[in-house]
Amino acid sequence: MAKVSCLLLTVSMTVALALAHDAGNYTLNKREKRELLLRSKRRWVLSTIELVEEDPGPFPKFATQMFNDKTALFKSHQFRLSGTGVTEEPVDVFSIDDEDGVVYVHKPIDRETYPFFHIMFDIIDKETGALVDKTLTFDVAITDINDNAPYFEHPVMKASVKENMPEGYLPVPLTARDMDQVNTQNSNISVRVLSQEPAEPKINLKQVEGTKMSQLTFTGCFDYDKVKMYKVVVEARDHGIPALSSTAVVNLHIMDSNTHQPVFKDKTYNTHMMEMEYNKEILRVAVTDADTPNTPAWRAVYSIVKGNEEGNYKIETDPKTNEGILTVIKGKDFEKTTLTNVQIAVENEEPLFVCSSGGAVSPGKTLTVPPQTVNVTVKVIDVNDPPVFDNKVTNVYGKEEQEVGKVLYKPKVTDVDSDVEKIRYELVEDPAGWFTIDPKTGEVTTVKKMDRESPYVNKDNIYTILIQAIDNGEPPATATGTILVHLGDINDNTPYVVEKKLVMCGNKVIVPVSDKDNHPFGCPCFLSLGADNGDKALKSRWKLDPATGVEAGLVSLKSLPYGNYTVPLVIQDQQGMVVNDTVEVMVCDCGGGDKCRASLPRTSSLGLAAIGLLLAGLLLLLLLLLFLLLCECGGKTFTHLPLNLQDEGNQTLINYNEEGGGSACKGEPMLILARTTSNHVAVDVVDGMKQATTGIKLTPETNEMTQETNETYRTTGRTVVTKLSSSGVGGISGWGTFQRMSEANGTLRSQDGQGKYQAWTASRNNTMRSNSSKYSRSFGLLSDQHISEHIDRRLYMIGDEVDYQPYEYRYEGRGSKCQSLDELSLSNQGDDLKFLGDLGSKFNTLGGICRQDM
Known part of the structure; x- marks a missing residue:
């Protein structure tokens, strides 16, 4: 077992080394080939994307799959898709599987809206988030189907x-x-x-x-x-x-177009005209047309085909009725023509269109259709022909100032319808009234002398008259003849000076002369100095240079003083007619012009020193006023003087208080007058704001009364002296003037008033202004039958006036011993003032003043 494992390990290493060697060789060979062929190995692999428009699905539907050779080197990778249809409109059309790169389609696509999609593919490392390879970009085209009808x-x-x-x-x-x-x-x-x-x-x-x-x-x-x-x-x-x-x-x-010819309603027409008649309608012809009315295919155009060789007629279209109007524009002579045949044709404004059997006639093949025609017979009716002058315009010649009664002209007239002997003549135009005419023979005779210089003679020396020849026909016919009278000139006008008042600025002035006669009777004229009439220095003072022509030159031979001079002249025309005339010559200084300078007005002016002194005085006055103002004000607040100084009428309402504040507790002053044995009347004035003592003296001789009042105002500390004078018989009745000055803020104001009373009545106006808020009040000082009792009761107070102490008023926030007049309520009383009769002893005086009968 250990041997087998070792063998397998050896084989694996050998294979790995071989593979590594092959891989290195492959990489080297690839680099060499790329450098030689400029090519690189494909990194991305993707199958074809084929999308059909309006694909019914089902969705999602496989579209393609992406491959990349970098996926073998990175175990943790992710495919990413972006672009149109993914991250751009329309979104959610495509998607991709992160792991295997499969692309799906999620909805049908309309090629007419989005014919192609621009898509980008990326592969990234999941661990680092970095791009593994370059982005792959391509366009996806949509296959069209026949889903739109033309x-x-x-x-x-x-x-x-x-x-x-x-x-x-x-x-x-x-x-x-x-x-x-x-x-x-x-x-x-x-x-x-x-x-x-x-x-x-x-x-x-x-x-x-x-x-x-x-x-x-x-x-x-x-x-x-x-x-x-x-x-x-x-x-x-x-x-x-x-x-x-x-x-x-x-x-x-x-x-509609012109496919129908206009047709005359009648086949023939008959009409008539008066002999030598013109500019008159003699016939109307009507047509019918099947085309649309009031269109060029319907409107008729008439023309005269025959019978108008001499231009006697014209025919026009009536735009409203479409009729043809035949008018005679040149009269016909009955003696030459009694009957005329006129042929009239009619067409439309638009050319006639004819459709042949094979179709419409082409422009190159014109089908000619003759217009409709009609014959008109015109009968000429004989009328009385007017007389005819052999010469409608006759030129005659004569001279001005001829003797009257000369026959200037006799006409020659013919008439085919009337007897020439029965023609009568009239003078139609003779603006100057120089001629008369014989009504039977037509002889034109002068009744006044003709004047070539008349305003009725034109610049060519021609005078125009008009005559008429009238026959005896029915109706009478008239002929007019023109006579042009050419007037010859004679020497019937004397020369004259055109401008008789002349201005001489230097030593020469032009003297214009003229003559109304023509050559050779008029100018150029000859001028010379006239008779001196005792002025021996005339010829030594003036001369004429030049002395011939239409402008002579008057020259002064020596320097002349400024003034007016009369110079007599003798003027002679070319025929030797002489006239004496004078000119007025003004010798003056023209200042370089051609007119006398006007006299300069007398003026005076100030010198610089005077102007300087005037300005210095004004400045000094201004400084003085400023100095006085500073001394008077002393740094205090400047108070304005009242502007309204006019008299104010006596008031009947009493303003006891202003809104928002208590009464100032100002008792109305009483002016009590007493007549003493020494003709002296004492008056006491008691007021909450001022104190006054008044004395009135009576003069026995004149029964005059003089009152002098000293009033002291606490506001300003000034004393105002008021005088009252009156005169009368018996009592102190009469009229008086009472002057007073008062102002709440210290500004004094004067008031004037006058009144007449049976016993003694004084009226006074008191106007007070405080800070731009103004109120007025009035009160009366009167006396009644008990005036003596009031005087006796108050006389003892005169001696104590100097010891009178000012009353201390209470302002807002503190009480006042003086009962405010604002607390009096009269709202329930209306206008009834009887309650004033019982106010107690304290208000007896006030009640007497405010009596009902006041």
């Missing part, structure tokens, strides 16, 4: 076809497509006409060369009157197994 891009198509379309191609292109694999029988398509309704003309299908498009064709003619629409069914079929097909419907709408 289809037309438009399953229902509409097309319009003209009735007169020549046989051949129809404007209906057809394109069929197939989603199966190209260049296979599954995508090879054949197209044919499956059916048509109606059956005539025959419609076929023909392939367009070089394209995958087909087009309908037809042979024969369409007839709009019989069939207006054709329904054609076409089929597309592939060559796959089994063959699949689909259909499409083509609706052909036939459009």
Whole structure:
């Protein structure tokens, strides 16, 4: 047994060494062959993957198996699959067995959606997770089956076809497509006409060369009157197994064309026209047409074939009725023609289409069909012909300023229908009123002297008049003649200075002259200085240079002072007619221009020193104001002065308090007046915020009263003096002015008021402003029949005023000894103030003030 084991061990080692030697030799030989042949041994081995589109299964289905030569060296390995169909859309199509490399398919595949799959195979070491070999990548193609039927891009198509379309191609292109694999029988398509309704003309299908498009064709003619629409069914079929097909419907709408000639309703027409009548409708001809109305195939076009050699007529189409309107545009003479035969033809705007027995006439083979014609007889009716001037325009010649009564023109007139002796004449146009006409002979005679310079004479010296010759026919006929009077000129106008007021800026000025007469009676003119009229220095001061022409030059011979000068002139035309004229010459300084400079206005201006002193004074004033402001304010908060200083009316409401706070406990002051033996009235003012003593003095002589009040405001510490004066007879009645200044924040404000009372009544307005919040109150100081009692009761307080101590008010959070007026509730009383009559001794004074009859 030991010998056998040893033998087996020896044999195994020998075999192993041999195998190792062979393996080394094999590796060496392989490397040498690779280096020589540039080839390597296959590492991956996989069988062919064949997948058919829409495979029904069952699934999962074996697809292939992968092998790799590295699996012998690694006992623990794993196959891995990735790519399209595995990790990319569509996922879960393929899978692989980790151990043996078998690939499975899990669902059917649509080749039209995914024609191929890009797959990657890997083998990895399970222990290390590293790739054992390079990745194997390949594409899996899907075998196509005939699972898609061909289809037309438009399953229902509409097309319009003209009735007169020549046989051949129809404007209906057809394109069929197939989603199966190209260049296979599954995508090879054949197209044919499956059916048509109606059956005539025959419609076929023909392939367009070089394209995958087909087009309908037809042979024969369409007839709009019989069939207006054709329904054609076409089929597309592939060559796959089994063959699949689909259909499409083509609706052909036939459009009407000119296949019917227009026909005149009547065979002949008769009409008439007046002699020499023109621009008048004389006849309407009507036609019938079986084509569609208001189309080019229906609209008629008329023409005159015969009888219009002289251009007397024209014919047009009425667009609304399609009738032909025959109009005479050139009058006919009854003496020459009494009857005219006119032949009229009619066609359509669209050429006529004729379908022969063998089909439509091709464009190269034109079938001529003569148009429909009709004869029209036109009768000319004789009318009264107007007279005829031998010359419609006559030129006559004359001179202006001729004596009146000269016959300028006598017309020559003929009339074929009337007696020339019975023709009467009228002057139609004579704007200047120079002529008259003899109604029997037509002689044109002057009644005024003609003037060539008249505005009615044109630039060619021609004056135009119009005359009429009227016969005695029924109705009377009229002829018009034109007479052109050419006027010759005479020397009837004197020359004159065009501009008589001239401005001389230097030593020469132009004097323009003119003459309304033409050559040789007008300018150029000759000018000279006129009579000096005692001015001996005229010729020593002026001269004319030049002195001939339409513009003479007036030259000053010496320097002239600025001013106006009158210069007499003598002007002579070419025929020696002389006229005396004058010009006004203004000699002035033009400043280089051609007009006198205007006088400069008187002005004054400040020098630089004056301007500097003015600015320095303003600055000094500003600094002074600032200094006063600093001294006055002293660093304190600046208070604004009130802007509204107008008088405020007497208020009837009393504002005792502001929202959110208690009453300031300010008793309304009483102004008590007493008349003393020394004509002195004392007034006490008691207020919670101020104290005042008022004295009123009466003057016996004038019965005037003067009141002086000193008021001290705690807010500002200032004393305001108020004066009140009044006058009256008996009592202290009259009017008074009471002025007061008060402001809650220390700003003083003045108020004025006036009033008249039977005894003594003073009214006062008090306006207070605090921080942009303003309130107003008013109270009255009055006296009644018991005023003397009030004065006696209060007089003793005058001497104690200096010892009066300020009342200490209580603010929010602490009580106050002064009962707040806000605690008075009047809500249940309404407007009834009778409760004020019994308020106790403490409020007798207040009750007297607030009486019901106030």
